[in-house]
Amino acid sequence: MRWSQTFVPTLKESPSDAEITSHKLLLRAGLVRKLTGGLYTFLPMGLRVLRKIEQIIREEMNRAGGIEVLMPALQPPEIWQQSGRYETARDVLFKVKDSAQREWVLGPTHEEVITHLAASEINSYRQMPKNFYQIQTKFRDEIRPRFGLMRAKEFIMKDAYSFDATDEGAMASYRRMYDAYTRIFSRCGLKAFPVEADTGVIGGNYSHEFMVPAETGENDVVYCETSGYAANIEKATSRGPLLVTPSASTGAAPEKFATPGVVTIEALTAAPYGVEAHRQIKTLVYVADSDVILILLRGDDQLNEAKLMARTGAIQVRPATPEECASTLGARPGSLGAVAGVPAKVKVYADDALRGASGMVTGANDDGFHYRHVDIERDIRVGQWADFRTVRAGELAVASGQPLKIRRAIEVGHVFKLGTKYSEKMGAMFLAESGQRFPCVMGCYGIGVTRTLQAVIEQCHDDNGISWPLGVAPYQVCLTPLSVMAGSQPLVQAEKLYAELTAAGIEVLIDDRDERPGVKFKDSELVGFPLRVNLGEKSLAKGEIEIKPRNGAMFAVPIDQATTRVLEWLRQQAAPAVG
RNA sequence: CGGGACGUAGCUCAGCCUGGUAGAGCACUUGCUUUGGGAGCAAGACGUCGCAGGUUCGAAUCCUGUCGUCCCGACCA
Numbered sequence: 001m002r003w004s005q006t007f008v009p010t011l012k013e014s015p016s017d018a019e020i021t022s023h024k025l026l027l028r029a030g031l032v033r034k035l036t037g038g039l040y041t042f043l044p045m046g047l048r049v050l051r052k053i054e055q056i057i058r059e060e061m062n063r064a065g066g067i068e069v070l071m072p073a074l075q076p077p078e079i080w081q082q083s084g085r086y087e088t089a090r091d092v093l094f095k096v097k098d099s100a101q102r103e104w105v106l107g108p109t110h111e112e113v114i115t116h117l118a119a120s121e122i123n124s125y126r127q128m129p130k131n132f133y134q135i136q137t138k139f140r141d142e143i144r145p146r147f148g149l150m151r152a153k154e155f156i157m158k159d160a161y162s163f164d165a166t167d168e169g170a171m172a173s174y175r176r177m178y179d180a181y182t183r184i185f186s187r188c189g190l191k192a193f194p195v196e197a198d199t200g201v202i203g204g205n206y207s208h209e210f211m212v213p214a215e216t217g218e219n220d221v222v223y224c225e226t227s228g229y230a231a232n233i234e235k236a237t238s239r240g241p242l243l244v245t246p247s248a249s250t251g252a253a254p255e256k257f258a259t260p261g262v263v264t265i266e267a268l269t270a271a272p273y274g275v276e277a278h279r280q281i282k283t284l285v286y287v288a289d290s291d292v293i294l295i296l297l298r299g300d301d302q303l304n305e306a307k308l309m310a311r312t313g314a315i316q317v318r319p320a321t322p323e324e325c326a327s328t329l330g331a332r333p334g335s336l337g338a339v340a341g342v343p344a345k346v347k348v349y350a351d352d353a354l355r356g357a358s359g360m361v362t363g364a365n366d367d368g369f370h371y372r373h374v375d376i377e378r379d380i381r382v383g384q385w386a387d388f389r390t391v392r393a394g395e396l397a398v399a400s401g402q403p404l405k406i407r408r409a410i411e412v413g414h415v416f417k418l419g420t421k422y423s424e425k426m427g428a429m430f431l432a433e434s435g436q437r438f439p440c441v442m443g444c445y446g447i448g449v450t451r452t453l454q455a456v457i458e459q460c461h462d463d464n465g466i467s468w469p470l471g472v473a474p475y476q477v478c479l480t481p482l483s484v485m486a487g488s489q490p491l492v493q494a495e496k497l498y499a500e501l502t503a504a505g506i507e508v509l510i511d512d513r514d515e516r517p518g519v520k521f522k523d524s525e526l527v528g529f530p531l532r533v534n535l536g537e538k539s540l541a542k543g544e545i546e547i548k549p550r551n552g553a554m555f556a557v558p559i560d561q562a563t564t565r566v567l568e569w570l571r572q573q574a575a576p577a578v579g
Numbered sequence: 580c581g582g583g584a585c586g587u588a589g590c591u592c593a594g595c596c597u598g599g600u601a602g603a604g605c606a607c608u609u610g611c612u613u614u615g616g617g618a619g620c621a622a623g624a625c626g627u628c629g630c631a632g633g634u635u636c637g638a639a640u641c642c643u644g645u646c647g648u649c650c651c652g653a654c655c656a
Contacts, residue, residue, distance in 0.1 A: 010617095011590065011591095012590080012591090012606085012617065013591045013592095013605075014591085015590070015591085016591070016592090016649080017648060017649055019649070019650070036647085036648090037647080037648065037649090091654070092655080108655095109656090138656080140654090140656090142654070142655075143580080143653070143655095144650095144652090144653090144654085146649095150656095151656085155656070157656055158656090159656090209656090210656095218655085219655095305653085318653085411655075411656060412656070413656070414656065446656050448655090448656030449656085450656090451656055452656085483614080515617090516613085516614060516615090516617080517614075517615045517616065518614095518615075518616035518618080519616085520615095520616090520617095521615080521616050522616065522617045523617080525616095526617095534615080538615070539615090
């Protein structure tokens, strides 16, 4: 391809609406342009990278036994009502009406469609396992589109759905996808690693996310370098807080004392009270679906809402308003507690870190008063103990006992074992060998294709621009004749090289623009081609052509060896086969 | 939806506080020079100052509303 005949609108400056590096580079390198918030047009270079990533995904999915299909993006609301997600996922569902005012849904994901298909087509255990996948545009009414392609209203996703007759079969399907994902991200040149994950709205009971470490990521990953443990912070556990919870009971009864104006944990740690945060019981009032509940945590701990949803089974949780707190407990936030005045219908959950706690201080459900000498198991009616706290860096890993670390990361893929949640609701049943009818055991597996593209940029760039891994680069080689006058040696030699490399199956872009050398050098490095070949009067006069790897030092080769040396370099760089 | 910032040329931004001829750099057009790391000189073209109301003799500037964008939180690939 000739630069002058394609479309690569590079920018010297970053558009003001881009905040993070990968978003700026997407725009500066001319890969995409914004239509409006969360909606982007892919330009030629961006589209080529996208197709490369899709092809890698396709090859690895096929290798792992996946069957490619293509499902409609426009879907009838009835199947969403059938699965129950018309309500639970309503916040992300784009809805449209046709001319007869009939409502349709733009698919944010395809469990409903594929399970509907399986319900009518899969009747026997002999037809399984099956793993259907597609690469397709998804629509989500994101509350806040962000960072270019990272979180968009419309994006491209590879989604796959496995159907098995048994739980063991489903685990094997899950494992195959897990391994395929590892290969896919590796072939994309991405350092991505799997972490244990919460299962969120989709539900199910076993899940990993594939994370790309990046400060700009939207996730916190808790990990242990010794044991290899890694989990999304929503799911992560530890051996508990580093400060031990006071537990030697003094036998003293709860005593109410005045704390005028004290409404924070922090304030109670100060003089004249001097109650350290880990000696306090924090009482949170939440509304889980429609029930008001209490969650007790140690004063120095933070509630993990994902865990709260998992433990209570609630679909939606939110903090109660101050008015709801007052009407439930008779006090406002800051003086809440569970020692007295908790209505019988309000369930009290307590975090495991509070087990056996005594000599604690907590709100008295009376504005301006707290209790001291509280023994949680003696004085509070705890309905259920569980892990509700958010792990902090430095706490010890459950398995290894080594300190945990926390880092930010971008989620590029997610594998779920779904179980029979959807197959039961949608009637995807089959006849087993025994003659009994069972629901198919499902798994679902997603990769954010457009997000992966941006994650590669986030991970592979320097001050000069993008540096594409060979496997996903828009072109492998950029030929840069420093003169494009008809008949000039740089152009003649460049055309010759172009013909030879193209014939050898290499993807080559020739920068035939009548621009000064500096402009061409800057642009090729900004767009990020793995290899640039400079053809200038000076070096040609010496019988040489210059080869400049994007990430390495330039070297000169004799003109007649240029093609073979380029091919050799590309062969050496090609990622070793993964398997 | 809550909190914050911002809408002026294709892009980056100044001007606004203190109302009075619409600005700079880059990009674009033409010419000359230059030609191995985002060239120089000269000439030129490009704007309903997001939109709608209001105040005023007069509004980019002050007020109100509205739309849009970006950032922080709840959601997710």
